[in-house]
Amino acid sequence: MDQKFFRVPFASNGDTQTIPETAASDGSVSYPSGWGADYAKDPSADANAKPVEREAMNTVLNAITGAIRQYQTNGYPEWITTANNNGAAFAYDAGVVVEYNGALYLSLVGNNMATPGADATKWQPYIQREATEAEAIAGEGSEQVITPRRLHAGASYLDDQLKTALTPYLTGIGEITLWGGPESLIPKGKLRCNGQSFDVELNPILALQYPDGRVPNIDDRYVIGASDSNPVGTLREADWEHYHPVGQWQADSGYGADDADFISGRSISKSGGDLSKWGGKNYYSRGNSGEWQGIAENTVPRQNASDSIDTGDLIPINDGGMHPADIGLYYIIKTDQAESEQGTGAPTAIVITPAAVTVNAGTTRQFTGTVLPASLADDYPVSWAVSDPTLGSIDSNGLYTATAGQSGTQTIIASISTGLTATATVTQHIYLTSITIGTVPLELIAGNTYNIPIAYSPAGYTESVNPASSDASVAALSSAGTLTISGAGTATLSLTGASSGVTALVTITATEEEVPEVYLQIENNLSEIAAAGATAQSEARDALDLGELATKDSLTASDVGAVPQSTESLGTADLNTVLTPGREFQSLTSNATLARNYPIALAGMLDVIKTTASGIRQVYYPYNNTDVYHRYCVDVGTNPMVFGTWVKGGGFLEASQNLADVADVAQSRQNLGVSYTISADVAPTDATGYAAGHIWYQIEE
DSSP states (O other): OOSOOOSSOTTSSSOOOOOOSSOOTTOOOBTTTBSOGGGGSOTTTOTTOOOOOHHHHHHHHHHHHHHHHHHHHHSSOBOOOTTTTTTSOOOBOTTOEEEETTEEEEEOSSSBOSOTTTOTTTEEEOOOEEOOHHHHHHTOOSSEEOOHHHHHHHHHHHHHHHHHHHGGGSOOTTOEEEEOSOGGGOOTTEEESBSOBOOTTTOHHHHHHOTTSBOOBOTTOOOOOOOSSSOTTOOOOOOOEEEOOTTTSOSOOSTTSEEEEEOOSSOOBTTBSOGGGGTTOEEEEEEEETTEEEEEEEESSOSSTTOOOOOSSOEEGGGTOSOOOOOOOEEEEEOSSSSOOOOOOOOOEEEEESSEEEEETTOEEEOEEEEESGGGGGGSOOEEEESOTTTEEEOTTOEEEEOTTOOEEEEEEEEOTTSOEEEEEEEEEOOOSEEEEOOOOSOOBTTOEEEOOEEEESTTOOSOEEEEESOTTTEEEOTTOEEEEOSSEEEEEEEEETTTOOEEEEEEEEBOOOOOOOOOOGGGTTHHHHHHOHHHHHHHHHHTTOOGGGGOSSOOTTTTTOOOEEEEEOTTOOGGGOOSSEEEEEOOGGGOOGGGTOSSSSOEEEEEEEOSSSOEEEEEEETTSOOOEEEEESOTTSSSOOOOOOEESOOOOOGGGTTTTOSOHHHHHHHHTOOOEEOOSOOOSSGGGSOTTOOEEOOOO
16 A cells, blocks of 8 residues: 555554643643744744654654554544543534444434434444345345435336336226316326327327327317217317298397207208107207307297297307306326326417506507417417497407497407407497586575586487596586585585586575474465465365365266266267266267167267276167166177167056057957957968967857
């Protein structure tokens, strides 16, 4: 070896002396001072000169070579005992290795004054030996070192064990599952099914399923079971069948049209087709009407093309339209890798700024469409459109131009090539340019209202006008010009355009009305009440318990609840049309015709009497005789209305007629007990000429 091996420390058996660890006052050698300046002086010339002692030199070299031999033979210093350190424990720093009692120890803490091996929290045995392969796998030792080769052997063993234990429970490559957490926490080795790309070289098994290097895009799509006709990964676009009821809804399809969309995979034509396929069953359908949707259940097909389809409550398409209750979860797919980087996906949203805005007709407004995630925005430029071109237009840069003089609600539509869309709402008004408040009366009395002329320009403005008052307890002015005075005081009133901010102001001062105290004077005999008007008179009568009829000079039939009596002739009226209860008069016989449903062609008086809630009776009295005629109608509300036959009242035989006015001669004879007749006529030739039960006599001359 090139270095000196101090097999025996220098002066091991030589003369030595004790060298103090503190500086000597006489300048003698010490560990702090070494050999001082006196040892460099010339003894022959300086009385303070000191020679270098042989014993001191032996002592220093012995200490140095002894310490070197410790490192040469053990590699680490011995632990310093209290005896070695003048009776004080030596404080070791963390990371120091020492030898003690034939073993090596590593200090675990700073200011470590504990004895090695006595406290495991301060000293641990220093590891020197490489673990064997068996020890590395067993994992029981604490004084061996795991080297890379031993780590590899142990890891390979554990890998085999883990594969055997976990394979039945692992997700297969290409298996799609649901993920309910945020996208940022999708497990390693899995990708979101949003159409993103993946590395086919790193994922060869997944590439067998998706050779184009893109996972399926299942965002915002319903999943159904695959079949031979619909293989795994096949995307079928929506195929709503449109059915347009002629004469009820318009025939155009698309945005702004009225469509009845029947949920069925079979085609049907309103002019024909195999109707038996539908089986007469009811199918739920979604009806579109412009920006609105409704749900309905109808028998399909409709046999009559002009039938309408009734829907339930309408829901704006912008609010999601009709759809079943649902919840959003991510679909994720297992890759070949334990860890995978997300590929390039499809945009998930478009954010329009502003989302809602009010604009003045004839002006412009800039819209921006932000494609999310932002990393994909450059590959998906935004296209712009409007729902109502009559209200305005939007260019390719998102600048909306509102048509002058047009107001309404406009929908801004932003879309990208994937079909993803977003909308914003524009409330378009014709703004005010000026408001003028007309002249206000100088004297304003509390409790009164006044009409103040208000001039708005332009006349066709559509924005709202907001009135305001500095003191509502004094006055308020409506946008229509109604000035309401509530109390005395001063107030500043304003009218402001809600969107334009155009404002007009007026300041008014109001006073309380002075009402004199009024008493009735005895000598005026209540004339003050008469002068106050009809309302005051009515209130005074009520106070005296005088009803309204008590003050009338004459009473009408309606006043006392009597049947009204007409003051005019019936004229040419048909009695079938005279249905109101009361008394009517026909003054001309020429008007009283049977064709007008009179019982007799004579002038007379007609009473109409209410018999039930819907029935009446008519009684007619001719003027020139004592006959009375009756008829009735059960329900005047029927169509056609039916009256009974007029019947002459009374039923008396007049003495002057000598029974010539009987209604039934044969029955009258029986009622008198006269069972035969005497006749000078020739006897009948057969039995049919005889009345039953009678005898016929002929008188011979």
